[in-house]
Amino acid sequence: MAEKKLVLTFSSEQVNSPLTFRLARDFEVDISILRAEVTERGGKLILSLNGPEDGIRGAIAFLEENKVQVGEVARFVVRDEERCTDCSMCVSICPVRAYQLDKKSWKVVFDQDRCIACGVCVDACPALALKCEDHLTQTV
Numbered sequence: 001m002a003e004k005k006l007v008l009t010f011s012s013e014q015v016n017s018p019l020t021f022r023l024a025r026d027f028e029v030d031i032s033i034l035r036a037e038v039t040e041r042g043g044k045l046i047l048s049l050n051g052p053e054d055g056i057r058g059a060i061a062f063l064e065e066n067k068v069q070v071g072e073v074a075r076f077v078v079r080d081e082e083r084c085t086d087c088s089m090c091v092s093i094c095p096v097r098a099y100q101l102d103k104k105s106w107k108v109v110f111d112q113d114r115c116i117a118c119g120v121c122v123d124a125c126p127a128l129a130l131k132c133e134d135h136l137t138q139t140v
């Protein structure tokens with residue numbers, strides 16, 4: 001089993017086609033949509049694909065055959081645990097809920113697997129505890 005986080009860029013003609021539904025049905029991959037910015041003029045989806053490696057490869061090839069631009073999220077955010085004060089600022093602004101406040105310990109827990117490296121929390125952290133390790137989004 002494998003996981004890939006992808007950025008899909010759609011044109012206006014592709015917005016209403018059931019492409020993501022076809023991925024799940026035809027390639028046996030589980031899809032989690034992490035972020036969607038779609039209008040009638042086109043848009044971007046950031047999603048996570050989980051499944052067998054050949055299924056993921058097939059799904060990417062299918063998208064490209066359908067003229068969807070496919071990139072891989074290759075950035076990630078790291079947190080300096082020494083600097084973090086658990087202020088929770090990042091909890092409310094993260095668009096994919098990568099931070100959760102643990103109500104027992106009052107610590108902010110970071111789930112790096114959910115992160116799409118948008119950089120919003122890096123700019124917002126008052127303790128300067130966060131940084132992006134790599135700002136590239138690679139074409140698959």
Ligand code: SF4
Pocket residue numbers: 079083084085086087088089090091108124125126127128129130
């Ligand atoms: S905003 Fe920074 S200091 Fe505050 S909880 Fe998040 S990582 Fe820690």
Ligand code: SF4
Pocket residue numbers: 077093094095096097098099114115116117118119120121122
């Ligand atoms: S960079 Fe920060 S705000 Fe953006 S997805 Fe990752 S954890 Fe959330």
